[in-house]
Amino acid sequence: MRRTPATLLRVTALSVLAGALSLSFAARADDAPKPFDVKNNFRNICGFCHADYGRKAGKGPQLMNSERTDEYMFNRIKNGLPSRMAAFGSVYSDEQIHLFVKFIRALKEGEEPQNP
Numbered sequence: 639m640r641r642t643p644a645t646l647l648r649v650t651a652l653s654v655l656a657g658a659l660s661l662s663f664a665a666r667a668d669d670a671p672k673p674f675d676v677k678n679n680f681r682n683i684c685g686f687c688h689a690d691y692g693r694k695a696g697k698g699p700q701l702m703n704s705e706r707t708d709e710y711m712f713n714r715i716k717n718g719l720p721s722r723m724a725a726f727g728s729v730y731s732d733e734q735i736h737l738f739v740k741f742i743r744a745l746k747e748g749e750e751p752q753n754p
C-alpha cells in the first residue's frame with residue numbers, strides 16, 4: 639500500500655475509531671446489563687409502519703386490540719412477511735420478541751404505552 643497522505647489519514651481515523659470502540663466496551667462492562675427497552679425499540683423500529691406505538695394503522699395494521707394469537711404475532715415479528723414486513727428474528731432474541739408481544743397486548747386507547 640502506498641503511504642499517501644490520504645492513506646495515513648484513513649489509518650489514523652481507523653485507529654481513533656478502534657480506540658473509541660474499545661473505550662465504550664470497557665465502560666459498558668462496568669454497567670449492570672440494562673433491561674430491554676421495548677417501548678423505545680418499538681418507537682424507533684416498528685413505529686415507521688405501526689403508527690402511535692401500534693395503536694393506529696400506518697403502513698402496517700393497528701396492533702392494539704388485535705384478535706391474533708400471541709403465537710401469530712410472535713411469528714410475524716420473528717419471520718416477517720415477504721415484501722410486507724421485515725423479519726426481526728436476526729435482530730431480536732426470542733425473549734425480546736415475546737416482550738414486543740406483551741407490549742402490544744397491553745396497549746390501551748388514551749393511555750401512555752408502558753414497558754412490560
Ligand code: HEC
Binds near residue numbers: 684687704712719738
Ligand atoms: C416496513 C414496515 C413495517 C415495519 C418496520 C414493521 N412492521 Fe409489523 N407489519 C407490517 C405490515 C405491512 C404488516 C401486515 C402483514 C400481514 O399482512 O400479515 C405487519 C404485521 C405485524 C403484526 C401482525 C399484526 C396482525 O394483526 O396481522 C405484528 C404483531 C407486527 N407487525 C409487529 C411489528 C413489530 C413488533 C415491529 C418492530 C419490531 C414491526 N411490526 C415492524 C409492516 C411493518
